[in-house]
Amino acid sequence: MRIGTAKENYLHDAALFDTNVQRAWMVALAAALLVLPFISGQYIGYLVCLVLINIVSTTGLNILTGFTGLVSLGQAAFMGVGAYTVAILEINAGTPFLLNLLIAGGAASLVGVVVGLPSLRVKGLYLAIATIAASVILHFVFANWTSVTGGVSGLTMPPASIFGFELVQPNQVYWIIMPITVVMLFGAANLFRTRIGRAFIAIRDRDISAEVLGIRLLRYKLLSFAISSFYAGVAGGLWAYFFRVITPESFPLMMSIFFLAAIIVGGMGSILGGILGAVFMTMVPEILKMMVGVLSPIWPDAVAVMSPVRIIVFGGLIIFFLIFEPDGLAEIWRNIRRFFHLWPFRT
């Protein structure tokens, strides 16, 4: 049961983690994140990095779609802008990776603002179509602006380096990806404790009355696009440092749908939802793949037979969660927490 949580001032009441139990869990999580690369193998390390990159991008999309209510299918293309920016800077200028990532985020948010311009007039599905158009155009630019992007064959870039030490393996690149992910998640959570985050939610819930409260719609919609695509740009930059080969096919439209599915499964308008959604969408296919692998010694044809089944199970799980808990995994998590707040008593 949850006891002893009385607050003495407003600052404590507004804290992100407001109970000692929560803080203890966060310390445990931080410790796990610090120890992880030393105990995990290459494969686990690879998966963890991929999950973290997806978390950054999903959180960005959640700010735009989940919190501001503007449906976008351009997230992968914005990631592409970030990835190409990092690759070009790393190849031609050799600037430090942190600066490259910031510039990548900035470049992506500039593109995002331009793509977001129609959002004052069009909403919902229409805006989604407009952003698909933008991602098709960006794909075309990646594939055909050969002098800058290397055309269809793409770019191969050198690894990131800290003090002359090159980060090549997933367990090494992890030290860039993990801290940046953590910082960006805290940033997103903080955003919704202030007037800017509240304005976003107001626009989502009722844009007309938001205007009467003094919220300038165009400015805040574009700001949401800018922040969201900044996250995408940084995620794309991290992706570039992780894979180090970028082609126009690295960021297909399917990837944007992946992020949209992640926030829907995880929980729209919840930072935790974005995290859970990204973890679910990245890990479940891998876990299913592992299960098929386990079966193969017993059943030689497992891989051939079960591969399509795996995809069907994945799709089925998504549908199951949508029906079972439309508010996403985050709501399931909140229900579990609520249960333990009162345990051993029942509601």
Add this chain to the structure above:
Amino acid sequence: MQMRQVSQSARSIEPPLLNQEILAVDRVSLSFGGVKALSNVSFSVKEGSITSVIGPNGAGKTSLFNSISGFYKPSEGDVRFLGENVNKITAPERAERGMARTFQNIALFKGMTVLDNIKLGRHAHLKTNVLDALFYFGRARREECELRREIEERIIDFLEIDHIRNQSVANLSYGLQKRVELARALAMQPKILLLDEPVAGMNREETEDMARFILDVKEEWGVTVLMVEHDMGLVMDLSDHVVCLNFGKVITEGLPGDVQAHPDVISAYLGSGDVAALRKKFKEGK
């Protein structure tokens, strides 16, 4: 065009804030295609008063409110707020200048708690920018703390909604939602409060509470109130000044008692002619 511009600005510079009018509606007309929602409506709201706009359904009261708060642009005439012509000023900027309104059909943000809804009212007066917000440091933290304290101590206590502050507004009763909407409008630090049917659909007790809050807003907060309301009891008890609209025109305005007794107002609400004659006519027609 040039001439019109000059005459407009000349008009707004004219000194005559005679009775300290805070809001003036000056010969405002509004038409949608062929429908004239408002024609030549003029009245003014004195600072520190409660002014009510009454009229039968479809008289143009909400259209008038929408013209004042900046959703509609009048086809003719001016709206002046604090002596300034606000025709060309957008709704968010009017909010920054101190105009707050509530809506007839509640316009709260369902995805937020009561507290966040109220905090949102202060939006235009806060200065936190994106960087402050992302790091929740310095200005963001300070502003949020001050805002929270003020909302708790002045608004939530005043409107007696402390027990629901952390609930989602979607779960609240109608009367409480109306009260939260008033709280949000008060958080805007308004100079004038536009209330669109503040007690519509409320029971007797909730109406009495709301009436008390509206009076307190005027007397303790010194905020001018302009409201549209159908509850004649409330209008007559609270108002300093009543404007009656019918078919988009001002029929009469003045003290509550005078307006209530005005023959045009009675006929607008009850229909004209005496009932006996009508009944006779009806029988003959048969």
